[in-house]
Amino acid sequence: MTKVYLKIGEQKRIIRGHRWIYSNEIEKIEGEYKPGDIVDVYDFKNRFIGRGYINPKSKITVRLFTYRQEEINREFFKRKIEEAWQYRQKIMDTNCCRVIFGEGDFLPGLIVDKFGDYLVIQTLALGIDIHKKTIVELLDEIISPKGIYERNDVQIRELEGLKEQKGYLKGNFPTKVQIIENGIKMWVDLENGQKTGYFLDQKENRLAIAPFVKDGEVLDCFSHTGSFTLHACQFGAKHVTAVDISEHAIETIKENVLLNGFENKVDYRLGNAFDILRELQREGKKFDVTILDPPAFAKSKKALKGAIRGYKDINLRGMKITKNGGFLVTASCSHYMSPELFMEVIKDAAQDADKILRQVEFRTQSKDHPIVLNADESLYLKFGIFQVLDR
Structure with missing residues (x-):
């Protein structure tokens, strides 16, 4: 089998549990191979580390399947x-x-x-x-x-x-199928919906909002197909305003709201959430709970600086339109935005908004998206619930 040898010291991260081997970590490759073939990986002392597939076209040249010398069949x-x-x-x-x-x-x-x-x-x-x-x-x-x-x-x-x-x-x-999540019915578009049709990684986090939305006025920004909107209604919210930039998303929310009999509880605002947050602030609107579940602002390391500005902006404005004693529910699904960095952004936004935050919960993705320790990419979703207090 083709052998991939790592440079001195590069084996440490792999042995600890990370399964990606980058092109600049490889010392040499012995043997013939085609892209996609199974190869064995060795450290600089010729000790076996693992077995996986190789593709020189990718920056991640080898991805390991196993740390054992077993058949990949x-x-x-x-x-x-x-x-x-x-x-x-x-x-x-x-x-x-x-x-x-x-x-x-x-x-x-x-x-x-x-x-x-x-x-x-x-x-x-x-x-x-x-x-x-x-x-x-x-x-x-x-x-x-x-x-x-x-x-x-x-x-x-x-x-x-x-x-x-x-x-x-x-x-x-x-390809339009109906699912039940946490007792709530929803339509999912397998063919044209985002990613695989629906974001399953917030399944448990949607349950976490239950104590805070009861009898409250709720704002759900970046609503997508309305999963947080529906959960807020199910958990007894008085009224929910769903915001999304996509007409298709708004129409899907309406279908899902109708499916669950919540049509008297929800209104809709079509447009850019950044702009709508500013409009709501100018209008003097206040909500008991503000939910911010945006798409990934940082899809690469280079985009991180702009992403920090974006997360700070929406969270600052979200705090401004949350009633004193109300709750901010905020998330980031950008892997490059670490939990520590995300918390720093929230703190900076609170300072500029002249608010004091009390952390109620800080969570990650649902358990069906398991996090492997020492494989940082497997932890990508950050989800916080904070009480917003005036100074």
Whole structure:
């Protein structure tokens, strides 16, 4: 088997649990290989470290499957998928959940989400895409969904030399499906919705807002398909204002609100959340709970500086329009925004808004998106609930 040798000292991060090997960490490669092939990784003293797939077109040249010298074959994938599925069955209701979370389930580059009776799959790297047929067969065998849909219409695949594509992998079914999350019914668009159709990583965090929204006026910014709006209604909010820049998103929120019988509790504002937050501040509007769940502002390290400004701006304005003693619910799904940095941004925003914050909760992503210690990329979602107090 082809051998990849690491430079002196580069093995430490890998041994501690990180599974990515970057091109600048490699000393030499011995043997012939094709992009996507399985290779063995050794340290500078010729000690075996792990086995994974290689792609010289990617900055992440090798992604490890295992720290053992074991065959990467159908039985390997079967074991890994069964372990991932058994873990989900143990920790949560599996009507809708993430079944496989890439590196968090030791299957780098593979995402599988379950929406009711249907699965959506993404194979985001060449080395996992090569095994897609086997993986789909095993998912069908282990979980027995009614259908499987591919959402590989993501730009990251181009960095791996892969085409963007989407379509049916099992069955032919309406791609607008209904799920139940925390007892709430929702429509999910598997074909055209964001990512795989819906953001499952906030599933447990949506439950966390229950004590704060009861009998309150709630603002839900970056509402997407209305998941926080629906949970706020379910938990007894008096009224919710849902904000999103997308007409399609607003129409979906309306459908979901109607589906649950909350139409008398919700109004809608179509537009840029930054602008609408400013408008609400000028109007003198105040809310008992302000929810900010924006998309990732920093999709690369270079974008971090601008992202910090964006997070500070929305949180500052969110605090300004929250009643004294009310609550700010705020999140960041940018991996490059560490929990420590996110907290610093919140503190700076509070200072400029002339507010005092009391931290009620600070959470991460749902348990079906497991965090592997020493693999920092697996921790990406930050979610805080703060009481906002006047000075």
